[in-house]
Amino acid sequence: MDKFTTHTGIGVPLKRSNVDTDQIIPAVYLKRVTRSGFEDGLFAAWRNDPEFVLNQPRYDGGSVLVTGPDFGTGSSREHAVWALQNYGFKVVISSRFGDIFRGNSGKAGLLAAQVDEKVVQALWTYLEDNPGGRITVDLEQRTIATDDGSVEDSFDIDDYTRWRLLEGLDDIGITLSHDDDIATYEATRPSWKPATL
Amino acid sequence: MGKTLSEKVWDEHVVRSTTGEPDLLFIDLHLVHEVTSPQAFDGLRLAGRQVRRPDLTLATEDHNVPTVDWDKPIADPVSRTQVETLRKNTEEFGVRLHPLGDIEQGIVHVVGPQLGLTQPGMTIVCGDSHTSTHGAFGAIAFGIGTSEVEHVLATQTLPQSPLKTMAVTVNGSLPEGVSAKDLILTIIAKTGTGGGQGYIVEYRGQAIRELSMEARMTVCNMSIEWGAKAGMIAPDQTTFDYIQGRPNAPQGADWDAAVAHWKTLVTDDDAVFDREIEVDASEITPFVTWGTNPGQGVQLGASVPSPSDFADESARAAAEKALTYMGLEAGTPMRDIKVDTVFLGSCTNGRIEDLRAAAEVIRGHHVAADTRLLVVPGSARVRLQAEDEGLDVVFKDAGAEWRGAGCSMCLGMNPDILGPGERSASTSNRNFEGRQGKGARTHLVSPQVAAATAVRGTLSSPADLVPAAV
Numbered sequence: 281m282d283k284f285t286t287h288t289g290i291g292v293p294l295k296r297s298n299v300d301t302d303q304i305i306p307a308v309y310l311k312r313v314t315r316s317g318f319e320d321g322l323f324a325a326w327r328n329d330p331e332f333v334l335n336q337p338r339y340d341g342g343s344v345l346v347t348g349p350d351f352g353t354g355s356s357r358e359h360a361v362w363a364l365q366n367y368g369f370k371v372v373i374s375s376r377f378g379d380i381f382r383g384n385s386g387k388a389g390l391l392a393a394q395v396d397e398k399v400v401q402a403l404w405t406y407l408e409d410n411p412g413g414r415i416t417v418d419l420e421q422r423t424i425a426t427d428d429g430s431v432e433d434s435f436d437i438d439d440y441t442r443w444r445l446l447e448g449l450d451d452i453g454i455t456l457s458h459d460d461d462i463a464t465y466e467a468t469r470p471s472w473k474p475a476t477l
Numbered sequence: 478m479g480k481t482l483s484e485k486v487w488d489e490h491v492v493r494s495t496t497g498e499p500d501l502l503f504i505d506l507h508l509v510h511e512v513t514s515p516q517a518f519d520g521l522r523l524a525g526r527q528v529r530r531p532d533l534t535l536a537t538e539d540h541n542v543p544t545v546d547w548d549k550p551i552a553d554p555v556s557r558t559q560v561e562t563l564r565k566n567t568e569e570f571g572v573r574l575h576p577l578g579d580i581e582q583g584i585v586h587v588v589g590p591q592l593g594l595t596q597p598g599m600t601i602v603c604g605d606s607h608t609s610t611h612g613a614f615g616a617i618a619f620g621i622g623t624s625e626v627e628h629v630l631a632t633q634t635l636p637q638s639p640l641k642t643m644a645v646t647v648n649g650s651l652p653e654g655v656s657a658k659d660l661i662l663t664i665i666a667k668t669g670t671g672g673g674q675g676y677i678v679e680y681r682g683q684a685i686r687e688l689s690m691e692a693r694m695t696v697c698n699m700s701i702e703w704g705a706k707a708g709m710i711a712p713d714q715t716t717f718d719y720i721q722g723r724p725n726a727p728q729g730a731d732w733d734a735a736v737a738h739w740k741t742l743v744t745d746d747d748a749v750f751d752r753e754i755e756v757d758a759s760e761i762t763p764f765v766t767w768g769t770n771p772g773q774g775v776q777l778g779a780s781v782p783s784p785s786d787f788a789d790e791s792a793r794a795a796a797e798k799a800l801t802y803m804g805l806e807a808g809t810p811m812r813d814i815k816v817d818t819v820f821l822g823s824c825t826n827g828r829i830e831d832l833r834a835a836a837e838v839i840r841g842h843h844v845a846a847d848t849r850l851l852v853v854p855g856s857a858r859v860r861l862q863a864e865d866e867g868l869d870v871v872f873k874d875a876g877a878e879w880r881g882a883g884c885s886m887c888l889g890m891n892p893d894i895l896g897p898g899e900r901s902a903s904t905s906n907r908n909f910e911g912r913q914g915k916g917a918r919t920h921l922v923s924p925q926v927a928a929a930t931a932v933r934g935t936l937s938s939p940a941d942l943v944p945a946a947v
């Protein structure tokens with residue numbers, strides 16, 4: 281997992297609330313056997329609408345999603361996080377996240393930044409007035425700021441997730457940092473324990 | 478204070494323990510199948526990681542393999558891709574695979590014990606919730622999600638927070654003709670589907686000691702259906718006898734060392750469980766489900782309950798919804814419910830003993846008109862063993878379909894599915910809406926009840942059959 285310190289990218293206003301994981305990526309897209317390529321299923325139900333925000337050229341290359349409350353509720357599918365990442369999102373900003381979604385995000389390296397509802401509103405206004413406008417998300421300082429400085433505020437993230445993202449540590453990376461302990465344990469396992477090879 | 482069985486096994490696997498963090502547990506055996514592993518292997522590939530211990534990993538194809546024409550290419554493209562991906566991944570990462578057509582192929586939870594790979598005191602995981610099956614040997618065994626599969630592949634460990642312990646003591650003996658399936662369905666109906674949440678459960682008591690290994694696996698298999706993380710049974714002579722001589726069992730001096738250790742794996746007399754439940758085995762009778770979760774069950778001799786029988790508001794609403802889905806009228810005797818298909822198989826009841834029990838009931842009888850009996854052995858070995866014993870002939874003579882090994886109609890992922898509104902009596906473990914096909918209606922039953930039901934066409938026990946003229 282790459283280290284996350286600060287990110288600056290085009291903001292995309294998704295003016296909806298209660299976007300559950302079925303809306304982020306419907307079940308029919310889950311049949312894939314890879315961890316990549318889920319971007320085509322992202323918000324699939326809305327993608328046919330030419331007015332949908334992801335279909336507007338002015339938000340092309342967006343990497344910071346700004347969305348309404350209760351984003352990522354519902355089924356625990358990790359694919360919802362993968363789909364956002366595969367599409368190119370590095371940060372999702374909302375005033376409230378589904379718990380499992382937030383946990384899955386931290387594990388996969390997607391920053392779920394929780395802000396006050398009024399900050400979301402201010403960002404939406406900024407992005408509509410300045411299409412293609414960029415947002416800087418600083419994980420070290422826990423701050424977000426628009427390019428023109430019209431919105432500057434802080435966001436919430438728990439210390440543990442912040443530390444993991446800053447260090448670029450996924451669960452496996454953390455465990456592998458204890459490789460010595462694993463090797464020591466392995467050396468003491470009884471020889472009669474079964475092996476498959 | 479002494480320790481419970483699960484605490485002993487847990488403590489033996491702690492690689493690292495720090496306050497405020499989950500324990501890092503070493504995993505002795507990681508079972509892999511085609512559905513939950515592709516993204517895990519892809520994750521390794523993306524991160525440039527290897528499988529740490531291919532020698533503690535075993536893969537088989539089970540969930541979406543066809544049970545007829547298994548020598549031909551798989552027709553469904555999604556299933557075919559998953560199976561082919563497993564083959565490529567296991568080859569690339571050096572993992573042993575028993576593919577379709579291989580003599581050791583079968584449902585992952587049938588294959589592990591059958592090879593002797595499942596042994597007392599182990600930690601066993603698999604990307605499948607019915608991994609709890611292996612707890613029948615006194616192992617800590619539980620299902621994991623795909624990112625945990627990747628974690629175990631890469632590190633052979635898993636961070637786990639300690640669980641609460643529960644004892645389910647089954648006193649007395651099961652009456653003649655009552656099986657392990659009836660016992661576990663009764664326990665689930667008693668506790669509700671969430672009753673075991675957060676617990677590792679140890680099944681103990683006389684009736685448990687009297688069960689065969691296969692019956693113990695049936696009990697532990699369904700631990701997850703009442704919410705438990707894992708189910709365990711302390712190993713004893715029955716366990717040792719089952720393992721001895723199997724391909725992956727310890728041999729010679731290793732065997733003696735292993736058994737000496739296994740004998741220590743019992744709950745100490747002064748150990749304390751967080752919760753204890755007692756069940757009287759002598760009161761148990763054939764048990765079947767009427768609803769859409771495994772806790773919605775009654776004795777076969779009873780009638781479909783009415784929502785008003787439930788004091789709890791949410792149970793009442795659930796019952797109402799279940800009855801509508803199941804197309805059942807409250808008050809209908811369970812024995813009057815007509816089924817279209819009987820499914821004998823799955824990791825709950827697809828072992829040789831289950832097939833023998835069902836064959837015994839059906840011998841000399843014929844499957845009812847308009848009823849279909851599907852017999853799906855849990856593994857290729859079980860199929861061959863059954864054929865050696867002539868059980869296939871008994872089933873075929875009775876008009877049943879004799880199939881190849883796999884999960885089959887346990888879940889609607891392969892071609893063996895029910896049509897909308899069709900009703901089954903199934904020896905599997907889940908009667909959820911749509912589990913056996915869209916709109917399909919499932920009654921969970923034991924192998925004996927399945928066989929008798931196939932003969933009469935309505936839910937029945939062997940005692941309902943007029944003796945066959947053999």
Ligand code: SF4
Pocket residue numbers: 539540584585586605607823824825883884887888905906
């Ligand atoms: S038989 Fe059913 S429960 Fe068992 S592993 Fe297969 S799908 Fe899962």
